Amino acid sequence: MAGERGRRPWLWAALLLVVLVAWACGRSGDGGKGAGTGAGGKPDATPHSTPTSRPSSSPSPNSPGSTGSPTVSAPGASHTYDPAAYDPANYAPQVRARAAEAGVSPRLLMAILYNESYKPHDPALERAWQRYKPGAAFGIANMHRAAFDETKRGRPFADRRWEELPDDRDLAVRAAAWYLHDLARQLPAHPSGPYDKDELLALGYNTGAGNMLAFARGATPGSQAADYLARLRSNWDKAGRAVARGGGN
Template sequence: MAERGAKWPWVVVVLGVLAIWAFQPGDDSAPAPAGAPPAGAASAPASGSPAPDSSSSPRASGDYTPPHFVPEVRRYAAEAGIDPQLLMAILFNESYKPHGPDVERAWQKMKPEASFGVANMHRAAYEECRRGRPFADRPWEDLPDDPALAVRAAAWHLHDLGAQLPAKWSGSYNRNELMALGYNTGAGNMLAFARGANPGPEARSYLDRLHDNWAKSGELVKA
């Protein structure tokens, strides 16, 4: 779910976060920002919620790039009954901005409606797709700290978009293309594209990036 006009503001946020880190004292006596977890500790899940999936640990490595999440993509695409190549391509499409809890929360302070997690999911989409799912008790605020949850939610959101497509449509796009357009622009627009409407420049650009990312996504998940 790309955020319009976000490229350069993201640079400002990243530079701001790096500046904060650079001027922190080197010992452990410096007070942590309000609400931040202790250094080296993962954020505690909400009461009654399971701990974040330990199969991905980018917080330790600093690696939030899509290839890091091949196991999660395979696992949760199968769980949701969608094409893993599509899910991986979506992660590549959504990797246009830096990820990580500190950066994402800094950005959200500037833009409260910003998306969260490695799949850039907005709150409304997450709240809808988690209903009745195995992660129903996990709040949207967990997404930056738990990339596996973010991948799982994206898989089920794509599943829900696909479930809304008619058995046949008149548009020229295939099922995966329409689901990707739905992920970027919403279900209503996806259905309009299925009926033959033409995507605007931003949606067209998203689809072009999907095509650019398609082959490498397939190589990763099918290797």
Template structure:
């Protein structure tokens, strides 16, 4: 009975924390790597879940354990491995750092919302399972993401790599290639392709892009540390 009460208490706390986080975000689960089973309409970003750094102690450089900049080494390493921009990966990590970063919270929230995302890069299970095929982390599970930030960053970098291969050489005015990749990360490959053909992103996708632009210089500074 005592254990049941503890479990119920923890789940209740997680739900309460989720409510606060979702209210602050202004939407149920926006942001994150899209669920590749079904790309959303061009004016609706894909669903996403919570994020988690996994580590229980602060980084060696003395920065806050809640500072996304502590993932800069992984962002640089795995972006280069995947052949994408480290700055883009880092900026996306900043974009995705809007929810509670705790493995227990993620798993509690996933029980309530099974289609939520895992890891500090907010990746859906379908996107992760598709991305890992033939990759160095092919034997890893989506359920590992909450406890393994390095895996989350690596998967995000390779997902961006796969998105990049789907972009045409000629891009519409008003977007850089990295910005379109970020939109693809947020809304899915189908929507990204539509934006590359000139479709106009909806308000939530535009918010994601504006947030990315706001995090662009911060990402560069993090990678210099």
């Protein structure tokens, strides 16, 4: 028994090495980390942190959620994971439906999925990494527990759990759409900074509502937040094409 206990650290080290190698491979495509630093070199808010104020839990007037949520089948997750096979465009039906439900731009939502595709989105791998790093995000939209729990309040998915995000990609898209909805409720009508509404919402998704409002007042994003914005712009045309086409799972 003593010998068996002595070998366990090597098993954990091997598991961690596999996770880190797979993660690094998933990030090599765009080099982004999805975490921002604030203006003047100060740290931005935690990525995908909960908005600073809670908007109404009722769906917006333009949201189909006010008359019932759409029925969208989420792609299954019981398969052998192939990082090259994951393409946010395959979830265009979910993006269109959930963006309409939350009253947000489907193109923006799709672009964020592309931005957040820098790491492997395999359920088993996400859970293995979360056991090593409890503060890690879950799902194809990379949402943290606190943000999910705040966003779901009063929403049609209020009974769902954050732990379901790795397996239910439709739920991940839905939560991201409503998080963007909550951020949009906090934006000033006429931002004084150089960024348009979609860019500010993407920055808010990445760095939190407080930083988003600072950028709306003209603050300059730090290097990592600026990288997130650059990747959003790079993915913008691709996101538009993905949303426009009728395919998907």
